[in-house]
Amino acid sequence: MKNQTYRMTMLYDFFGEILTDRQKEFYDLYYNNDLSLSEIAENFGISRQGVRDVIVRAEGILTEMEDKTGLVKRFLKMRETIEQIESAATEIKQINYRQYENPRVGDLTEQILTAAESLKE
Amino acid sequence: MKNQTYRMTMLYDFFGEILTDRQKEFYDLYYNNDLSLSEIAENFGISRQGVRDVIVRAEGILTEMEDKTGLVKRFLKMRETIEQIESAATEIKQINYRQYENPRVGDLTEQILTAAESLKE
Structure with a gap:
């Protein structure tokens, strides 16, 4: 995570709207607003691991979309x-x-x- | 169906790979190879309605992808x-x-x- 922000931002730009509202919200705060997992967790009153799970899942969905369609490439x-x-x-x-x-x-x-x-x- | 072949072909070009193998196969025969529902049904030994259901479902998935991402537009x-x-x-x-x-x-x-x-x- 956060080792390939540019790629993740491109994937989100292309396919972000297929994510759930919560996935979009966390993904956006993490990648576009540069909040840490702990900061997001604190704002939403959930665990850091809970935030991480949501973002990893969202990354997986976006990456799979690109693997299948190749549209970002x-x-x-x-x-x-x-x-x-x-x-x-x-x-x-x-x-x-x-x-x-x-x-x-x-x-x-x-x-x-x-x-x-x-x-x- | 088949009233907007150009649009459906574009949607398939962009998002076709997210479909299942069977959806892709029927969609391709119907839109790209211009077979009729009955011809596809006969080739696969299933009902015309069965073929129609698969294609309508595939159209729905591709249309939803475009509604969400707007990438074809x-x-x-x-x-x-x-x-x-x-x-x-x-x-x-x-x-x-x-x-x-x-x-x-x-x-x-x-x-x-x-x-x-x-x-x-």
Whole structure:
């Protein structure tokens, strides 16, 4: 637990809504708000082990969803491709800036960069 | 059933692996191989209603997954953005072809178009 926060946050972003309300609440406090197991336990008046069980179960459900669907992996692969698009658009922008100063080309490269950025959200 | 094959195919592509083997098999024959309920029933030696029940259940599971996660919707929205990128890159390509004939700009626009196309797969 908490050794792979980035991965767990991605899994939660994709599949979090399939969890129960309690699983979501504890998972969110632990991974997104960075509370400790003991702090969550104290706030809810239950044992530290009880909190841990809920979060481990939630991690298991999210991990199983990803193992089956591979959707987070697919999305991360798309990010790499989006970065190639950004890199190419940036180079066109620079060439245009140095050689042609065509305002329409400038606009179009900005459109590509803005669109690519929004795809990564 | 079969009134929204495109949607059901998308849902299956995203979440199909969470179904049981039997659900996958019937769903696939019905939606992807376009067999009728009766044909599937005959092949498996069970009733048409039995096949229908399995497929309706599978549809329910996949639809619930999408209702909760919204991942197909998110992906379809990304497609629109990718099409904006393709449109902008195509216009740069045309401007370059008509006015500048810069081979590097030609390569870069092709890179963007190829990458964008691969994102839609």
